Amino acid sequence: MWARRFEEEAPKRSGFGPRAIWSSGELLALAWADVDFVGRVLRISKSLEQTKQGLRVKPTKNEKPREIALPKSAIEVLRQHRSKQSENRRLFGPD
Secondary structure, three states: OHHHHHHHHHHHHHOOOHHHOOOHHHHHOOOHHHEEOOOOEEEEOEEEEEEOOEEEEEEOOOOOOEEEEOOHHHHHHHHHHHHHHHHHHHHHOOO
């Protein structure tokens, strides 16, 4: 999942530490549609939760979406990863 890769790589490349900004559940619920590459903004509106029935996506605690400005270096990491992910899907099929 790209969110896990971003969590690992972004601090190394940009000094941008994501854990101070969002929870692990919010990070794991992110999708490419949540990233505005042009505006360099990340929109957080949901969270992934483990339940007895399995995983579920739910609204954030206060149910209010928030936007986080991303530095150019973080956008670069995300663009590179999205490109690699697209290539892997082309070669091996979707998830």
